Amino acid sequence: MTERPVTQFGPDFPFAHDDWIRHPSGLGAIPTDSHGASVAVIGAGLSGLVAAYELMKLGLRPILFESGQLGGRLRSQPFEGADDVVAELGGMRFPVSGTGFYHYADLLGLETKPFPNPLTEAAGSTVIDLEGETFYAKSLGDLPSVFQEVAKAYDEALESGANYSALKQAIRTRDKARIKEIWNPIVQAWDERTFYDFVTSSPAFQRLSFRHREVFGQVGFGTGGWDSDFPNSMLEILRVNVTECDDRQRFFVGGVERLPQGLWRRAPDRMVHWPKGTSLQSLNGGALRPGASAIRRLPDGKVAVRDRWGREDVFDAVIATCQSWLLTTAIDTEESLFSQKLWMALDRTRYMQSSKTFVMVDRPFWKDVDPRTGRDAMSMTLTDRLTRGTYLFDNGPDRPGVICLTYSWMSDALKMLPLPVERRVELALSALEKIYPGLDIAGHVLGDPITVSWEDDPNFLGAFKGALPGHYRYNHRMYGHFMQENLPPSERGIFLAGDDISWTPAWAEGAVQTALNAVWGVMTHLGGRSHADNPGPGDAYPEWGPVALPD
Known part of the structure; x- marks a missing residue:
């Protein structure tokens, strides 16, 4: 069954x-x-x-x-002159656990594809760049042990701190009484405590170094780093984890x-x-x-x-x-x-503040194989540099692709707030040049870039x-x-x-x-x-x- x-x-x-x-x-x-x-x-x-x-x-x-x-905030801005090539300025990745949402998407016959999150098949490959060190991976197992230790520690922290497997199973089977039996005491215990408190007070992370917690904040697992959420209520993060909001995400074609x-x-x-x-x-x-x-x-x-x-x-x-x-x-x-x-x-x-900057490129050149390394020329990228997250969208071999050069939150987003779009692109390209030396990203760019800072929009303020x-x-x-x-x-x-x-x-x-x-x-x-x-x-x-x- x-x-x-x-x-x-x-x-x-x-x-x-x-x-x-x-x-x-x-x-x-x-x-x-x-x-x-x-x-x-x-x-x-x-x-x-x-x-x-x-x-x-x-x-x-x-x-x-x-x-x-x-x-x-479901805002898809098309690039000039290109059919169905868009920058997703607001929501762009939608977990399949959102079944009410997908009821309406299915009603309209909309097409979706797996979102190119880090370490997923849709991304192809992932590069993690921290403190000037760059790691290339197709899966978690390709990364140094510190990353695997961090992933394991967070799994253990969820299990010991939130009865995670039992709660998830109750949600899976829609056992209302069991959900409330587990969740209500968690609300009382964790309403006034932060995500960072949950991580640092867990026995799993206490056995590890500050470096492990730092890696978790910078990179995390699923969609990327978690440090912008460290001050948030742990209840908010638990809901995301246990309902798989951060897993099996898709994007909308067009x-x-x-x-x-x-x-x-x-x-x-x-x-x-x-x-x-x-x-x-x-x-x-x-x-x-x-x-x-x-x-x-x-x-x-x-x-x-x-x-x-x-x-x-x-x-x-x-x-x-x-x-x-x-x-x-x-x-x-x-x-x-x-x-x-x-x-x-x-x-x-x-x-929360958020900033994104996109460019359209002539083709998905990141799939080219670098003859020196045998690796993809460019990958989905997580870094501690100001770009933080860089995502690659392939619309087909004969169509323009899209790069989200930088997707950042809170203080990293505020760094972009006063800057015009051209300067945002320049800074992002400069950061990526340090990760991919010699790769001419700018030489593939078509048309004008697109950017957003949601805290600057008077209709949203964040x-x-x-x-x-x-x-x-x-x-x-x-x-x-x-x-x-x-x-x-x-x-x-x-x-x-x-x-x-x-x-x-x-x-x-x-x-x-x-x-x-x-x-x-x-x-x-x-x-x-x-x-x-x-x-x-x-x-x-x-x-x-x-x-x-x-x-």
Whole structure:
């Protein structure tokens, strides 16, 4: 019998969102007198579009507000003049454990391929360059023993510190009771402790040298180095590990932005109230509304949303999927819409910086064999130099390739922040020249480079949430806000969604799951309910919701 795969099922709230959206009965139903009711969806990123798509299928009219670009951080920028050759400025690697996310990718028939992460077959070869020493490898076994010792130590640390195998097996088999039995005590033990604390206090790493911990921070295993996450809450890292977010990742041929664009234009096969052929695009008059500038409650309990050009419309409910800081800095949000404890959580959210710089090249020249060494001319590269991670994308032997010259986080990303794109490329090429002396990367470059610094984008102010120790309670307040039965009327009818509301920030599955939570919230707010044979997240939440820590 084939073993079930690990999916992003919990661990904080073990509810099968993927099963819920695939069930033949559908998500639920709303009373017919609510058909056509308007719901404002603030933000046309993945979470906003998933929520809007499912609300439309229920017979509601979602109106999408967007201050930037459709797709949000699923942003695929094409290189000029090249068909389907893109730079993935936001999300670019998607673990197969994100089964809710892949439900929508499969619905649209999008093609994916294995992502060229270090030491994977898709990468071909990997070069690790630390402190001026360069190591070439096809697999972990090709590297010096220190790297293997680090990998083994982290495996042991997870096992001894988090009952890792048992928790992973419970997630694999979707054993909700066993997941909670293991996970809830971990939350209580590790909420206020950092990732670095977990590593350094583990017996496995205590037996090793500082050099081993340094290597782990610089290189890590899976997608690369972990040092930018060292100050983060260990709970955040454990969720990534145990749900295999950092494993078996894929990228989208032609760009992941095809997914949000596809949801915007797709007419569902089954839909209530609206005529066949209706899409989000058609319901919105063919275009997105401008960004929201104000949200306020009206005396009749409905909510008014004003856009940046002053048009104000009234809605029966609102879903806010924008970056949480924007509710205080960019959108004049009436304070009474949220409790002060929730405002505290929204304002205390901490975002991580991230920078990428891409070039298009004439062909995948890195596959050329260096006659001096018999090795690939260039490899997927991890280094302590300012490039940190360099990724190679092969679009075929007769098509231009793409190199992500540098993918960096936090302080390494801030080094790039004030620099123009040309200078970023120069610095990256200079660093790579030291690793690959004599290799003329610049001689293969076509067109103009593409770069991004997410902290410089006024619609995001950072790449994604990175919870600090002690932030569990804040995350719990935000994630559970879709459960509104016990809220005062002044706080009902506005819902939060997005990956920064989820327990797994930076991963598309978190955006999808919180969008579906919000859909359930809107449905019940308007008098609807889930079908008896397909209960929704709010039906399961009282029994299986996240453990509450005392204030």
